[in-house]
Amino acid sequence: MPLELVLRALHDPAADRQREPRQARLCRLLKEAILSGRLAPGTRLPGSRRLAEDYAMARNGVLFAYQQLLAEGFLEADRGGTRVGRLPFRRAAAEPSAPPPVSFLAQRARRLPAAARDESFLPFAPGVPDLNAFPxxxxxxxxxxxxxxxxxxxxxxxxxxxxxxxxxxxxxxxxxxxxxxxxxxxxxxxxxxxxxxxxxxxxxxxxxxxxxxxxxxxxxxxxxxxxxxxxxxxxxxxxxxxxxxxxxxxxxxxxxxxxxxxxxxxxxxxxxxxxxxxxxxxxxxxxxxxxxxxxxxxxxxxxxxxxxxxxxxxxxxxxxxxxxxxxxxxxxxxxxxxxxxxxxxxxxxxxxxxxxxxxxxxxxxxxxxxxxxxxxRHVRRMAPIYRERQAVLRTELRARFGGCEILGGQAGLHLVLRLPASLPDTALVEAALRRGVVARALSTYYAGPDGGNGLLLGYGMAAAERIPELVGRLAP
CATH class of the missing domain: 3.40.640.10 (Type I PLP-dependent aspartate aminotransferase-like (Major domain))
Known part of the structure; x- marks a missing residue:
């Protein structure tokens, strides 16, 4: 009976729509049943000719599935035919098992902070050059x-x-x-x-x-x-x-x-x-x-x-x-x-x-x-473009954020805007992302709990003419 229930799934309409070949489906169904314990070690399988006739398959497809499972050790062959291998396959628990605890990671891995989301192509993402201007x-x-x-x-x-x-x-x-x-x-x-x-x-x-x-x-x-x-x-x-x-x-x-x-x-x-x-x-x-x-x-x-x-x-x-x-x-x-x-x-x-x-x-x-x-030549061409973008960004940040301190700018492709405690940087980052603008919270760059409060704003992918409107999306 268990074998009949397994083989009945050969005529699964969903698998037919996904165009899964019958021989691959037979191989998959048998393997899943053996691993789960629904087919016990020693269970005899029907001969290839009989299975092909009973389930409307080509015999070569049945032979392919049997040979594949024989090669992988799931089946064994003897004079009496083909049977499930006598390997210690464990029967699955009746209830789904709980997910493994977080402690399966090494202590060093558990100490790693979560990585930032990848939003490299959005405006003000730091650390990204102008990919559109590359030759x-x-x-x-x-x-x-x-x-x-x-x-x-x-x-x-x-x-x-x-x-x-x-x-x-x-x-x-x-x-x-x-x-x-x-x-x-x-x-x-x-x-x-x-x-x-x-x-x-x-x-x-x-x-x-x-x-x-x-x-x-x-x-x-x-x-x-x-x-x-x-x-x-x-x-x-x-x-x-x-x-x-x-x-x-x-x-x-x-x-x-x-x-x-x-x-x-x-x-x-x-x-x-x-x-x-x-x-x-x-x-x-x-x-x-x-x-x-x-x-x-x-x-x-x-x-x-x-x-x-x-x-x-x-x-x-x-x-x-x-x-x-x-x-x-x-x-x-x-x-x-x-x-x-x-x-x-x-x-x-x-x-x-x-x-x-x-x-x-x-x-x-x-x-x-x-x-x-x-x-x-590419560096020389891009340098004045980036300097212009930085100058526009500085102007707009001063206009929108009043007396907030602006750090950096001697080199690189980003500025840091320090914020007062009344404007938590993580909250501004989340609000800006909902408006299609990326910024990084300065507080996340500190290892200790008493870090700074501010925004990292990259201008590599922000065209100068768009910066005023983009800074407007940052403002609370």
Whole structure:
């Protein structure tokens, strides 16, 4: 009887409408019945000819289903025919089981805060460049050329450390624009900035080691450090960047210091030269992770690159991290690490053990995009456009929000609007989203409970002529 009930579902009209082949349906029904315990181990199945006749199936379809389940171990064959295998399939409980508790995650995973929703294409989303203004035709040409030269090597795993052409191009680009002193061998290409930070956390520190993070700071970096089991210490940020005091150096000496010196995220301050040198002098046996996040466009000194910490002392224990997300587009997922010369061999071997390379075609295309000057031309074209948008945004924020303080703007693609306590930032963010505008609550960038109150407003995807109307949607 149980077998007849199972096979009766072969004539399910809903499955017919979904165009599920009968042989696949038979295989699925038998497997579900065996796993649930409705067909007990040892149950004899009808011969393929008889089942085909009784249920209006082609015999070859029945044979296919039987052979598939035999190969997977659900059925067994003997001289008497085919029967359900004698594996310890467990009968399902009469009542649906309760969902597993949250504690099935590791403690490190449970400490991770919820990620922000992806609303990258809405106005004022921070961290997104103007994707409509990107030179897609020029990019398509170099990408097509890279694919036209494809070989077996390019579609296998990429070169360890990245394609040689891209490593050379990145080294030259960073030397010209950021004052980074390195050879191509010091450049390691990885799939995205998160992967770069994850590699730093796992390769340069052990679980339980101390990492200093900016407060407020870049939440994905904090998540990476937590996931690696590191002890996080949150260092306050002021108008001159990360501000650790002498007492903190004595009480919690760091193994890693993560810093965004050229454009602190999210407040936008620039780490002073005095503090840069102090970090280099005090780091001792630890490491500085210099994240070049969101500093591609320098509005305070157009055309003059902001010098990197790495360039002050090229052999210092500094890992310089950067991506092309703001210059090109976030979905490219190509980032890089620049490591000291004396660490190239060991870090290179560790990276090869940790990650497999890919995106060889995109890497080769990007190398030509850089070498051909298209990237530099794109940056030069977009810089005055972004400066205009920032100026309009400042004007409109002052008009709509009175005397509220506006932070940042020396570089990057966003501003921070500080708000009074009477205007909770999370409430404004939710109200703005209902009106089709994205903002980020400043309070969410603080690890501690007594964070700031304000809005992060990106202008990369907000055309200047639309900004007045969009700011109007933000106002309470």
């Amino acid at each position: 897609w035709r020029a990019w398509a040409k170099v990408l097509q050329r890279a694919w036209s030269e494809v070989s077996a090597r390019q579609v296998a795993y990429a070169e360890p450390g990245g394609e040689p052409e891209l490593r050379r191009a990145v080294a030259a680009f960073l030397a010209a624009r950021r004052g980074v002193a390195c050879t191509p061998e010091q450049v390691f290409v990885v799939p995205g900035g998160q992967t770069a930070l994850d590699a730093c956390a796992r390769l340069l520190a052990d679980a339980g080691d101390t990492v200093w993070l900016e407060e407020p700071g870049y939440a994905p970096a904090r998540n990476v450090m937590l996931a690696a089991g590191l002890r996080t210490v949150h260092v306050p940020v002021d108008e001159d960047g990360m501000a650790p005091g002498a007492a903190l150096w004595r009480a919690s000496p760091p193994r890693l210091v993560y810093v965004t010196p050229s454009h602190q995220y999210p407040l936008g301050s620039v780490l002073s030269l005095e503090r840069r040198l102090d970090l280099l002098n005090r780091i001792g046996g630890g490491w500085l992770i210099e994240d070049d996040y969101d500093s591609d466009f320098n509005h305070a000194r157009p055309g003059a690159p902001l010098p990197a910490i790495q360039g002050l002392r090229p052999d210092a224990p500094v890992i310089y991290v950067g991506t092309f997300s703001k210059l090109l587009y976030p979905g490219l997922r190509i980032a890089y690490l620049v490591v000291p010369r004396w660490a190239v061999r060991e870090i290179g071997e560790a990276l090869r053990a940790l990650h497999r390379g890919g995106q060889a075609m995109e890497q080769r295309a990007l190398a030509r995009f850089i070498d051909g000057g298209q990237l530099t």
